Amino acid sequence: MKKINIYFILWFLIGSMEVFAQQNITFTSKDATISFFSSAPLEDIEAKSNLAGSALNISTGDIIFKVKNTSFEFDKKLMQEHFNENYMESDKYPFSEFKGKIEESKKLNDNGNYTLKVSGTLQIHGVNKPYVTLVAFNVKNSVIKTLASFDVRLSDHKITIPSIVGKNIAEVVKVKIDATYKNGQL
Numbered sequence: 001m002k003k004i005n006i007y008f009i010l011w012f013l014i015g016s017m018e019v020f021a022q023q024n025i026t027f028t029s030k031d032a033t034i035s036f037f038s039s040a041p042l043e044d045i046e047a048k049s050n051l052a053g054s055a056l057n058i059s060t061g062d063i064i065f066k067v068k069n070t071s072f073e074f075d076k077k078l079m080q081e082h083f084n085e086n087y088m089e090s091d092k093y094p095f096s097e098f099k100g101k102i103e104e105s106k107k108l109n110d111n112g113n114y115t116l117k118v119s120g121t122l123q124i125h126g127v128n129k130p131y132v133t134l135v136a137f138n139v140k141n142s143v144i145k146t147l148a149s150f151d152v153r154l155s156d157h158k159i160t161i162p163s164i165v166g167k168n169i170a171e172v173v174k175v176k177i178d179a180t181y182k183n184g185q186l
Contacts, residue, residue, distance in 0.1 A: 025183070027144055029054040032179035034067050036152070038170040045079060045169065047072040054179050056144070061105035063118065065098040065177065087159050093126045102135070111139050118148070124157040135177075144181040149174060 032052040038045040052067035069090040074080040084090040100120015107114050119132040133150040153172050154161060161169045 025057055025059050027056050027058065027181035027183050029179040029181045032065065032067075032177065034065070034072075034175065034177050036072075036173045036175045038173045040168050040170045042167045045074070047074045047080070047083065049073065052177075052179070054181070056102065056105075056181060058102075058105050058108040058144075061102040063098075063100050063102055063120070065179075067096050069094060069096055087154075087161070088125055093124075096122075096124045098122045098131075100131075108137060108139050108144055111141065113138050122152070124152065125159050127157040129156050142183045146177065146179045146181070148177040151175070 030053060031050055032054045033048060033050050034052045035046065035048040049067050049071040051071040052065055054063070054065045056063040069088045070084055072080070072083065074083065098120055100118050102108075103117040103119075104114075105116065107116065114137045115134050116137060117132065118135045119130070121128045122131050131150060133148055135146055135148040138145040151172050152175050154169075155171065161171070
């Protein structure tokens with residue numbers, strides 16, 4: 001079932017970026033990892049999904065990520081239930097997505113380490129918000145590895161934390177992305 005979901009996400013991602021197919025320079029990542037960390041006075045909360053899909057085009061700089069919200073796993077099942085039912089409303093908003101542009105993306109044609117600016121729109125909980133962050137890229141023999149980290153303010157995406165659990169959940173969470181891209185079509 002998980003394999004079907006990731007292929008569906010990648011098909012959707014590539015379909016969203018028609019330029020990729022036309023220029024045959026698609027790089028995809030079928031098992032990107034997206035994690036987040038919340039540090040609050042009463043507890044730390046961490047969750048991770050290894051089922052995010054991503055595609056990038058080094059010619060145009062287009063990049064897209066998509067993850068199914070229910071694919072995030074927590075240490076405590078109760079946290080996972082609250083995340084999907086109370087905060088993310090995953091039945092109503094099943095996916096989170098980022099669409100953006102990599103500045104100076106043509107550098108990724110050559111082996112090396114690069115820190116490039118990525119800007120775009122992050123959609124979480126049905127709310128779009130622009131983000132700009134620096135992303136580390138490592139290119140070696142047509143394999144591109146990326147590491148990114150940025151902060152997300154929950155209220156920016158209309159995720160409301162009840163005051164009774166305000167000391168359990170941070171207002172700003174740290175999001176990390178780790179993806180390995182390979183050239184080629186699905």
